[in-house]
Each structure stands twice: as C-alpha cells, then as structure tokens.
Amino acid sequence: xxxxxxxxxxxxxxxxxxxxxxxxxxxxxxxxxxxxxxxxxxxxxxxxxxxxxxxxxxxxxxxxxxxxxxxxxxxxxxxxxxxxxxxxxxxxxxxxxxxxxxxxxxxxxxxxxxxxxxxxxxxxxxxxxxxxxxxxxxxxxxxxxxxxxxxxxxxxxxxxxxxxxxxxxxxxxxxxxxxxxxxxxxxxxxxxxxxxxxxxxxxxxxxxxxxxxxxxxxxxxxxxxxxxxxxxxxxxxxxxxxxxxxxxxxxxxxxxxxxxxxxxxxxxxxxxxxxxxxxxxxxx
Amino acid sequence: xxxxxxxxxxxxxxxxxxxxxxxxxxxxxxxxxxxxxxxxxxxxxxxxxxxxxxxxxxxxxxxxxxxxxxxxxxxxxxxxxxxxxxxxxxxxxxxxxxxxxxxxxxxxxxxxxxxxxxxxxxxxxxxxxxxxxxxxxxxxxxxxxxxxxxxxxxxxxxxxxxxxxxxxxxxxxxxxxxxxxxxxxxxxxxxxxxxxxxxxxxxxxxxxxxxxxxxxxxxxxxxxxxxxxxxxxxxxxxxxxxxxxxxxxxxxxxxxxxxxxxxxxxxxxxxxxxxxxxxxxxxxxxxxxxxxxxxxxxxxxxxxxxxxxxxxxxxxxxxxxxxxxxxxxxxxxxxxxxxxxxxxxxxxxxxxxxxxxxxxxxxxxxxxxxxxxxxxxxxxxxxxxxxxxxxxxxxxx
Numbered sequence: 001x002x003x004x005x006x007x008x009x010x011x012x013x014x015x016x017x018x019x020x021x022x023x024x025x026x027x028x029x030x031x032x033x034x035x036x037x038x039x040x041x042x043x044x045x046x047x048x049x050x051x052x053x054x055x056x057x058x059x060x061x062x063x064x065x066x067x068x069x070x071x072x073x074x075x076x077x078x079x080x081x082x083x084x085x086x087x088x089x090x091x092x093x094x095x096x097x098x099x100x101x102x103x104x105x106x107x108x109x110x111x112x113x114x115x116x117x118x119x120x121x122x123x124x125x126x127x128x129x130x131x132x133x134x135x136x137x138x139x140x141x142x143x144x145x146x147x148x149x150x151x152x153x154x155x156x157x158x159x160x161x162x163x164x165x166x167x168x169x170x171x172x173x174x175x176x177x178x179x180x181x182x183x184x185x186x187x188x189x190x191x192x193x194x195x196x197x198x199x200x201x202x203x204x205x206x207x208x209x210x211x212x213x214x215x216x217x218x219x220x221x222x223x224x225x226x227x228x229x230x231x232x233x234x235x236x237x238x239x240x241x242x243x244x245x246x247x248x249x250x251x252x253x254x255x256x257x258x259x260x261x262x263x264x265x266x267x268x269x270x271x272x273x274x275x276x277x278x279x280x281x282x283x284x
Numbered sequence: 285x286x287x288x289x290x291x292x293x294x295x296x297x298x299x300x301x302x303x304x305x306x307x308x309x310x311x312x313x314x315x316x317x318x319x320x321x322x323x324x325x326x327x328x329x330x331x332x333x334x335x336x337x338x339x340x341x342x343x344x345x346x347x348x349x350x351x352x353x354x355x356x357x358x359x360x361x362x363x364x365x366x367x368x369x370x371x372x373x374x375x376x377x378x379x380x381x382x383x384x385x386x387x388x389x390x391x392x393x394x395x396x397x398x399x400x401x402x403x404x405x406x407x408x409x410x411x412x413x414x415x416x417x418x419x420x421x422x423x424x425x426x427x428x429x430x431x432x433x434x435x436x437x438x439x440x441x442x443x444x445x446x447x448x449x450x451x452x453x454x455x456x457x458x459x460x461x462x463x464x465x466x467x468x469x470x471x472x473x474x475x476x477x478x479x480x481x482x483x484x485x486x487x488x489x490x491x492x493x494x495x496x497x498x499x500x501x502x503x504x505x506x507x508x509x510x511x512x513x514x515x516x517x518x519x520x521x522x523x524x525x526x527x528x529x530x531x532x533x534x535x536x537x538x539x540x541x542x543x544x545x546x547x548x549x550x551x552x553x554x555x556x557x558x559x560x561x562x563x564x565x566x567x568x569x570x571x572x573x574x575x576x577x578x579x580x581x582x583x584x585x586x587x588x589x590x591x592x593x594x595x596x597x598x599x600x601x602x603x604x605x606x607x608x609x610x611x612x613x614x615x616x617x618x619x620x621x622x623x624x625x626x627x628x629x630x631x632x633x634x635x636x637x638x639x640x641x642x643x644x645x646x647x648x649x650x651x652x653x654x655x656x657x658x659x660x661x662x663x664x665x666x667x668x669x670x671x672x673x674x675x676x677x678x679x680x681x
Contacts, residue, residue, distance in 0.1 A: 183406035185393045186371060187420035187471070197419070201410050 034261075041254035051255035061239070061256070068235045071150065071225070072218030075157040076165075079214050080207065082158070083165035087206075088199075090166070091173035102170075109163040117227040120156050121147050124228075153229030157221055164217065165210040172206025173199070212271040216264050236260050323382070324349045324475050324507040325370060330379030332365050332531075339365040341531045342379070347509060349474075352501050354510045356518040357528035358554070363511050364479065366528070370509065371477055372396050384474055399473035399506075403480040405464040407452035413439075413463050414448040420471040438470045442496075458489040462496070469504060478510045482517065494520055515555050519543065527551055549679045552599045559605065559645050561598040562678060565590055574598050574675075577641040578619050586675040595678035602648035604672035607635050607664050618665045621645060623658050633657075637666060 010018075041051050055061050086105070090098050108116060123129050124146035134142045146152055176199065184194045222237035229235075234242070236256060243253035325347040332340040340362040347353045355363035368374045370381060372393035381389045388396055407416050414435055421431045439445045442462045452460050461481060468476055481497070482490045498521055501508050512518055518525050519539040526536040527550075535542060535551045546552035549560060563576025565583070574583050574596060583590075583598055590596055607623070621637040628634075628651060635658070637645040645666055658664060 177404065177406065179402045179404060179406035180408060182373060182393075183400065183402060184408075184419070186396075186398055186400040186477075187467075188394045188397070188423040189419075190394055193423065198408060202408075 037254045037257050041251055041258050044251050048251075051249075051251040054252065055255050055259070064234050064236055064239045067233060068219050071154060071157070071233065071235060072215050072221075075154050075161060075218050076211055076214040078154070079158050079161045079165040080211060083162055083210065084169055084207070086162075087166045087169035087173055090170050105163050105166050108159055113160060113223050114227075116159060117156055117224055120152070120159065120228060124152060124155065147228055149230040150233050153225040153233050153235075156224040156228040157218060160221075160224060161214045161217060164213045168210035168213060169203060169206040172203045172209075176202050209271060212267050216267045216271075219263060220260060322348050324351070324384055325509065326380075326382035327366070327370070328380045328382075330366070330369060330381065331377045332362075332369060332374065333377045338531050340369070340376075343531075343533055345526060345533065345536075347507060349507055350505050352498075352508045352510065352521060352523045354512060354518040354522040354525050355528055356512060356515060356525050356554075357534075358513060360530075361528040362531035363513075363528045365531070367477055367479055367509065367511050371398060371400055397473055397475075399468035399471070399476040401461070401464050401468055401476065401478045401481040403483045405452070405457075405460045405484075407460055407464055407467070409452055412449050412451055413444070413455070416452065416463060417467045417470050420467065424471060434470055438466045441469075441500075442466050457485050458493060461485065461493060465497070465500065469500065469506070472504075473506070475507045475509065478508060480512055481510075483512075483514075490517070497521065519555070525555075527554060529554075544674075546599065546674070546676065549597050549599075549676050552674070552676060557602055557646055557648075559600045559602065560676075561600075561643070563596065563598065565592050565594050565596050567592040572675075578639045578643050578645075581673070582670045583675050584671050584673050589677065590675055597676040597678055599674045599676055600668050600672060602634065602646040604668050605645065605647035606667050607637065607647045607649070607658065608667070609658070609662070609664060618667045619645070621664055621666045623660055623662045623664055625660060626658065637664065639666075 042048065044050060090101055090105075093101060121128075125131070126143070126145070128146070130146065131143050134144065144151075146155070180198050180202070181194050184198050189197070219235070220237055221235060222241065225233055225235045226238055226241075237260070240253045240256050240260070243249045243256065323346045325345070327343060327345045330340060330343045330345075331338060343362070343366060345366075355366060357363045365374070369376050370383070372388070372391060376389065379389075380387065383391075383396055383398070407413075408419065411419070417435045417438060418431050421434060426434075436445065436448070439448055442465065444459060444462055444466070447455060447459065447463075452463065455463065461484075464481075478497075482493050485493060494517060497508075500506075510518075510521065519542075522539055524536060525539055525542050527534045527542060529550055534554075535547050537545070542551060542555050546555065552558045552560065561574065561576045561578060561581070563574045565572050565574055566580075567573070568580075568582070572583050572586070572590065572592065574581050576598070581598060583596075619639050621639050623635055624638050625636040626633060627636070631651050633649055633651045635647040635649075637647060639645065647666065
C-alpha cells in the first residue's frame with residue numbers, strides 16, 4: 001500500500017525512463033494493433049456501421065455467442081467444483097508438500113496448449129485409453145464419443161483453466177489467519193460449520209476472481225475448441241478466424257473482436273471491484 | 285451480569301461467583317497437587333514429541349478452579365505446546381489431561397467447552413462485532429432474543445456497546461482484544477486460555493488491559509491459564525506462576541515466591557534482574573563461605589544440599605545492594621568496585637558497577653534527588669546484608 005512512498009528515491013523523470021522501453025513495446029505491438037482493429041470495424045472507405053448492423057442481425061453470430069457462453073459457463077463451473085477441493089487440500093499441506101503438489105497443478109500450465117490438446121485427442125479418442133478401458137470393462141458395449149464434440153472442448157478448456165482457478169482460490173485460503181478456524185473450533189464449532197461460516201466466506205474473493213478469470217479466458221478460447229470441439233461448437237474466437245481467413249471480411253472480424261473485448265473488459269472491471277480480486281489481477 | 289446468564293455448556297462448571305477455590309490456592313499457593321475435585325485442569329506426565337524432539341517432557345500440573353495461573357518462559361520452553369495440548373489443537377505423545385474432572389486427553393477441541401484469547405485477537409474479519417460475539421452462542425443453538433441480550437450485556441461489561449455494528453478492522457488493537465475477551469466470556473466457559481493476549485499492544489494499553497483482565501477474572505471467578513514470556517506481566521497478574529524451561533517446569537509458586545525464593549539460577553535470572561556470583565563453598569567459623577572471583581562472602585544459612593567443597597551460586601537482587609563511598613562503608617561484607625554507568629528510571633536509579641576482577645554488578649536504589657549522586661568512574665564499595673543473599677545450586681551443565 002505504501003509502494004508510492006517506497007520508491008520515492010526515484011525522481012518522476014527517472015521512473016518514466018525506466019518504464020519507457022516496456023511502454024514503447026506495448027504501444028507498438030499492443031495498443032496500435034488494438035486501435036487499428038477498432039478503427040477497421042468502423043472504416044470501410046468511409047465511416048460505417050455496416051459490420052455492426054450485420055452482426056446485430058446475424059443468426060450465426062447469436063448462435064456462436066450463445067455457444068460461447070454456455071461452454072464458458074460450464075467449463076468455469078466445473079473448474080470451480082473441481083478446483084475448490086484441490087485448493088482446500090493444498091492449503092492444508094505443509095509448505096514443502098504444498099510446493100510439490102503445486103508443481104503438479106502447474107505442470108499442464110507450463111505445457112503448450114497445442115501439445116495438451118493433441119494429447120487429449122489421443123486419450124479421449126475412439127481408440128484412446130479411456131474408451132479402451134470402458135470397452136474392456138463393458139465387453140465392448142460402451143463407447144463414448146469424447147472428442148470433436150462439446151464434451152471434448154470443455155474437457156480441454158478445463159484442463160487449461162484449472163490452474164488459474166486453483167491458484168486464485170488457494171491465494172485467498174492461504175491469506176486466512178489460521179487462528180480464525182482454531183478460534184471457531186475452541187468456541188465449539190464443528191468442521192462443517194467452520195467451513196461454512198469462516199473458511200468459505202473468507203475465500204469468496206478468490207472464488208469470484210477465479211470465476212471471472214476463467215470465464216474471461218474461456219470466451220476468448222481459440223485453439224482448444226478448434227482442435228477438440230465439433231462443428232457445432234464454434235466459439236467467438238473461431239468465428240473471428242472464420243471471417244478473417246475464410247470470407248476475408250475484416251471489418252466483420254474486427255467488429256466481433258471489439259464486442260469480445262467489451263465483454264472481457266466488463267468482466268475485468270467487475271473483477272477489479274470485488275474485494276481482493278484486484279490483487280489477483282495485479283492492480284492492487 | 286453472570287447471574288442472569290445461562291449456565292455454560294460444560295455442565296459441571298461451578299458457580300462463577302464461588303471464589304472459594306481461588307482463595308484456597310492463594311493461601312497455599314505452591315501445593316503442586318490440588319484435591320482432584322478442586323482442579324479445573326489436571327495434567328499428568330504430559331509429553332509431546334515433534335519429530336523425535338521433546339517440546340514438552342513429563343509435565344505434571346494442576347490448576348485449581350478460579351485460579352489465575354501463568355505459564356511463563358522463553359520461546360521454546362514448551363509453554364505454548366502445553367497450552368495447545370490443553371486446548372486440543374495438538375495431541376500428546378504421552379500423558380493425560382483432565383479438564384473439570386473429565387478425561388479430555390483425546391477429546392476434540394470443539395467439545396472441551398473452553399474459551400481462548402489469541403495474541404492476534406482472531407476476530408472474524410467478515411463479521412461485525414455483534415456477529416463475532418454471537419458466534420459461540422449460535423454454535424450452542426441459543427435463541428435469537430437471548431443471543432441479542434447476552435451480546436449486549438457483555439458489550440456493556442467491556443464498555444464497547446457503541447461498536448456492535450462495526451467490523452473488527454475499524455477498531456483499535458486494544459478494542460479488538462476486548463471484543464475477543466467478550467466473545468470468550470459471553471458463553472461462560474469455566475476455563476479461559478490466553479495465548480500472549482497482550483503481546484501485540486503497546487506498553488500503556490497493555491497495562492490497562494492487564495487490569496481489565498484481572499477485574500474480569502475476579503468478577504467472573506473463571507479459571508484462567510495465561511501464557512506469556514513477559515515476566516512483569518506474569519508478576520502483575522498471576523495467583524501462581526509456572527516457570528517453564530526446555531519443555532519442563534522449572535519452578536512454580538506465587539509471584540513473590542518466584543522472585544524472592546528462586547530455586548535455580550534460571551529462575552533467578554528469568555524473573556527480575558539479578559547479581560549472580562558463581563563460586564565454591566568452604567567452611568568458615570561454623571558457617572559457610574563462598575569463594576568467587578569477586579572475593580569471599582558469608583552466605584545465608586542454607587539447607588543440607590549445600591556443603592563445603594561444592595559449587596554454588598550466590599544471588600543478590602540489585603535493590604539489596606548498597607553502593608557507598610569507601611568512607612561511609614560500615615562493617616558489612618564489601619567489594620571494591622568502579623561505577624561504570626548510572627541510569628535513572630524515574631523513581632529508581634540503577635548503577636552498573638565492575639569489580640577489579642571484571643565482574644558486572646547491578647545495584648538499584650530509590651531516586652533521592654537531594655542527595656549527591658556518585659559520578660561515573662568513582663571508586664565505591666558494594667555491600668549487602670548476608671541474609672539478603674540467596675544460595676542457589678550451580679547451573680547444570
């Protein structure tokens with residue numbers, strides 16, 4: 001909180017100088033393309049709302065938007081349900097054990113999303129390990145199509161999203177003073193009441209941050225649904241790709257990008273307002 | 285305020301106003317084993333190993349109903365381990381714990397019916413002051429109206445009614461600790477454990493809180509087991525001090541007994557400041573004499589453990605040491621010394637002296653402003669009455 005006074009030995013001018021290289025890089029490779037995209041969505045030889053008007057009446061766009069939200073919501077919810085118990089378990093380990101388990105959590109995080117997606121195709125495919133095991137157990141009667149459909153896309157996304165959810169919840173669990181649960185226990189509360197009245201409410205900032213991070217990442221997901229999903233599971237990012245490379249309608253692609261950006265922006269704004277959420281986003 | 289409150293969860297609690305046991309213990313404070321019916325806590329042969337290292341070894345202790353007992357000791361002495369074992373946060377490696385007559389050795393923490401006050405208050409940050417204090421009552425499934433009544437009563441008792449709807453972080457440290465006390469006494473636990481409750485407060489607040497805790501202890505007649513590493517706090521508050529060292533009880537007794545009759549060098553050194561003269565005993569004109577680096581002194585009569593030829597340590601408290609110019613010195617046993625420094629602590633003056641043999645001596649006297657003060661570097665005579673000294677066994681290596 002006192003960071004402003006901590007760096008007071010730097011004059012404003014030298015502080016600006018230190019930030020300049022990164023600033024230049026961001027302006028050149030982030031801000032400029034972004035502005036260009038926004039500009040392109042309005043400019044086709046002259047100012048026009050053609051792309052937005054077309055979007056507003058496009059059934060394909062609405063269908064893709066709905067698919068995106070349903071898939072993102074499901075993936076986020078399942079990550080929460082899987083991630084919370086994992087985070088709770090991690091929070092109760094000794095620091096040494098926790099470091100080891102955290103590495104396991106982070107392992108997929110450090111693996112290329114492309115590699116992970118192809119690996120999942122192998123695991124979940126028609127002759128993948130899971131289906132082979134199912135076939136072996138059931139004598140060949142049970143087989144589930146698990147890739148190139150919505151299930152595959154969601155599994156792939158959860159695989160990618162889980163570390164974000166776990167880390168975010170773990171952060172708010174570890175920030176809790178251990179004496180609070182102890183105090184509740186001394187006062188006679190059982191484990192379930194302690195969880196419901198103390199641990200869970202105090203971890204809500206982490207939960208909400210995790211949900212918003214996961215949802216924001218989900219709605220912009222591109223490779224995973226493209227590689228593991230089916231034709232029916234096109235998401236917004238895939239639609240942008242479709243307009244960019246298939247129909248070459250760049251203003252349309254730009255307009256969709258702007259809409260996606262606005263949705264993500266709105267979510268991040270909400271995140272910033274959640275108590276504790278700001279810390280997760282690194283803007284404390 | 286106790287009279288109208290419902291009895292605490294632990295059904296066997298005595299009436300909080302019954303102070304008989306406390307008085308009994310004041311009268312005979314160093315009795316290590318109170319009669320079983322009078323004991324709130326009975327600890328027998330309690331040990332705790334952490335990875336093979338003993339944090340507590342074979343401790344036997346009894347705390348009477350209504351007594352205020354302090355576990356005092358440096359960090360690592362086992363005082364917190366003992367508290368954690370009594371609260372049930374950890375399970376003992378060996379030994380037995382009885383709370384209020386029932387075997388609680390393996391009883392889960394939440395069934396022991398205790399109260400506990402933590403150093404960092406441990407107030408729930410997401411609850412208001414009211415909700416915090418109501419929490420233990422809700423656990424006990426008490427009706428809404430009664431909860432409101434009891435929470436407001438206890439807030440009135442600590443004079444913080446006006447903060448009921450605030451969150452803990454909006455309060456000062458002293459206020460937060462009073463709320464945490466209130467949260468504890470609201471459900472009338474027969475035993476309250478306090479883990480360095482004043483450690484986070486500044487000196488002035490700490491002194492105020494010491495008095496407040498003493499007052500609550502007297503008013504409620506509750507048994508308190510208090511952990512601190514602060515000897516002044518222990519001396520001020522306790523009916524009995526249990527001094528701990530290396531996982532064992534070094535000595536226990538009233539604050540007075542610990543101060544004036546320490547049994548070991550560790551006790552003498554930990555409580556109050558002390559001048560210690562290690563040396564060897566020898567016979568002299570029917571009495572004993574201690575030969576040490578600073579000289580040879582007559583020592584007070586001591587029990588049979590001290591015989592000529594054995595090593596011993598002579599303790600003289602700074603306030604029993606007189607510092608005089610060589611001219612005033614009378615016939616008492618004396619050491620020549622040089623005054624190194626003088627510190628004025630308000631009403632008290634402390635002299636730091638050095639003998640020709642290089643031993644440091646601390647002397648303390650009341651500040652008498654109209655008397656000429658000794659100057660740094662002055663050659664002086666240091667003396668004390670033989671009976672003010674106390675003979676201690678030589679420190680075990």
